[in-house]
Amino acid sequence: MTRQMIIGMHLGNGYGNLPGAWRASAVDSKSYTSFDVKVRHAQAAERGKLQFLFLPDGPTHIGDIANEPPHFNLDVMVTLAAVARETKRIGLVATGSTTFNEPFNLARQFKALDVLSHGRTGWNAVTSSGEDVAANYGTRLPSTSDRYGRAHEAVHLIQALWGSWGQEAWVLDKVTGWFANAEKVTPINMGGKFVASRGPLYIPPSEQGQPVIFHAGGSPNALEFAGRYANGVIGAAFTIEDARAQRAAFRAAAERAGRNPDEIKFFAGLMTTIASDRRAGLDRRIALSERIFPQRVPYLGQMLGLSLDTARLDEPLSAEQLARAKPSLRDPRSAHALKIAREEWTLRDVLAHGVIDYHPVVVGPAAEAADHMQEWFEAGAVDGFWVSPDIYEDGIDAFVDGVVPILQERGLFHRNYEGTTLRDHLGAPAQYGIDPRVPR
Ligand SMILES: Cc1cc2nc3c(=O)[nH]c(=O)nc-3n(C[C@H](O)[C@H](O)[C@H](O)COP(=O)(O)O)c2cc1C
Incomplete structure (x- = not known):
């Protein structure tokens, strides 16, 4: 069978990636606290046969709460527990910090979610990189080497805990009263420089054995970490060349760890505003993000090597400015x-294209998003995408009903789930307990 892409859907604060998404007329402004809304969004993604939901998390809020909602879920595990009960196939990937959690807590919560979801759980293992997160735990951020030292130890320990209830341990003989084989539920007695646990973890295997590991990031530390343990990488790249280089680097890191490079899948971010045409899409974005445009004008100027005037948002760059403009390295x-500025859009429209957003932005008809995804996928730059719609309430439907059928028509995306577990969806190999190939 030809290679097909894997697609995840970002599930964040309940509103969407535009700062003003909570104000959109179709949106329940209390979606942040509505689990019914989160469930509905998850079901929409599942209707499109997307392989997973991705819930980022950085347990902190340092933004402009007077004008913007927090970026993350109330609690990623509680959200996914609610979603797991109301969905059947889609994978559920939540972020959890190795720095600010005890490994035993992570092991227990993620395996319990994996059992609850019948083998659909993934753990996006991150080390947390902000002092503001550390402050919520009453501490300072450890050095990078300590963060990653602890992360390596934590994953080993957590996987050992996951395997500590042996696969054949359950006996469940009501007649003899034999519940479980005690010899197969055993302590792990593991400890290192940073973390330790006795175990066992008293949770039987799920349908996929144990949760799948993801990582988000692109630093050299991320490479080595993901190379050893991850089956999925939540990435960020603005060009095909960059994505291709990152994907190749993660694959090489997996090989260095003794794994098959196909075991690690690289997903680039993609932000979408699906609309009947470019103008309608830009207007939708302007209505919900215009407030931040004036403060972005000076930065856009730096990107183009020009001094730009906030008062002239409704004018395109002059011919003289375009002649002088040079993209910042x-x-x-x-x-x-x-490139967008040269198409003679006004400054407001240039910004509405999302040229300063965190990931590439497609604004326009569904076919344009499909074209973008096809081009990156066929260039070997990605194994798939994680998609972040402007407004979840109608943006997930627009992706599922508009983009997905085009990708299916082109043979680039599956028409149905091939299996039932997240491991099935990713083509990840079976694993129970630690991976014996990976050095401690
Ligand atoms: C696309 C992407 C998504 C990320 N998501 C999260 C997240 O949800 N939570 C988090 O704490 N860090 C997240 N990170 C941060 C990384 O895990 C990492 O800490 C950061 O890139 C800094 O690298 P370092 O930890 O090696 O210093 C993300 C990074 C990228 C590129």
């Missing part, structure tokens, strides 16, 4: 921003 988004 410091920001990989600059060349694309200049």
Whole structure:
């Protein structure tokens, strides 16, 4: 069978990636606290046969709460427990910090969710990188080497805990009263420089054995960490060349760890505003993000090597400015921003294209999003995408009803789930307990 892409859906604060998404007329402004809303969004993604939901998390809020909602879920595990009960096939990937959690807590919560979801759980293992997160735990952020030292130990320990209830341990003989084989539920007695646990973890295997590991990031530490343990990488890349290089680096890291490079899948971020045409999409974005445009104008100027005037948001760049403009080498988004500016959009429209957003943004008809995904996929830059719609309430439906059928028509995306577990959806190999190939 030809290679097909894997698609995940970002499930964040309940509103969407536009800062003003909570104000959109179709949106329940209390979606942040509504689990019914989260369930509905998850069901929409499942209707499109998407392989997983991705819930980022950085347990902190340092934004402008007067004007913008928090970025993350109330609690990723509680959200996914609610979603697991109301969905059947879609994978459920939640972020959990190895720095600010005890491994035993992570092991227990993620395996319990894996059992609850019948083998659909993934753990996006991150080390947390902000002092503001550390402050919520009354501490300072450890050094990078300590963060990753602890992360390596934590994953080993957690996987050992996951395997500590042996696969054949359950006896469940009501007649003799034999519940479980005590010899197969055993302590792990593991400890290192940072973390330790006796075990066992008293949770039987799920349908996929144990949760699948993801990682989000792209630093050299991320490479080595993901190379050893991850089956999925939540990535960020602005060009095909960059994504291809990152994907190749993660694959090489997996090989260095003694694994098959196909075991690690690289997903680039993609933000979508699906609309009947570009103008309608830009207007939708302007209505919900215009407030931040004035503060972004000076930065756009830096990206283009120009001094830009906030008062002239409704004018395109002059011919003289375009002749002088040079994309900044410091920001990989600059060349694309200049390309859009050369199409003679006003400054407001240039910003509405999302040229300063965290991931590439497609604004326009569904076919344009499908074209973007096809081009990156066929260039060997990605194994798939994690998609972040502008407004979840109608943006997930627009993706599922507009983009997915085009990808299916082109043979680039499956028409149904091939299996029942997240491991099945990712083509990840079976694993129970630690991976014996990976050095401790
Ligand atoms: C696309 C993407 C998504 C990320 N998601 C999260 C997240 O949900 N939670 C988190 O704490 N860190 C997240 N990170 C941060 C990384 O895990 C990592 O800490 C960061 O890139 C800094 O690298 P370092 O930890 O090696 O210093 C994300 C990074 C990227 C590129």
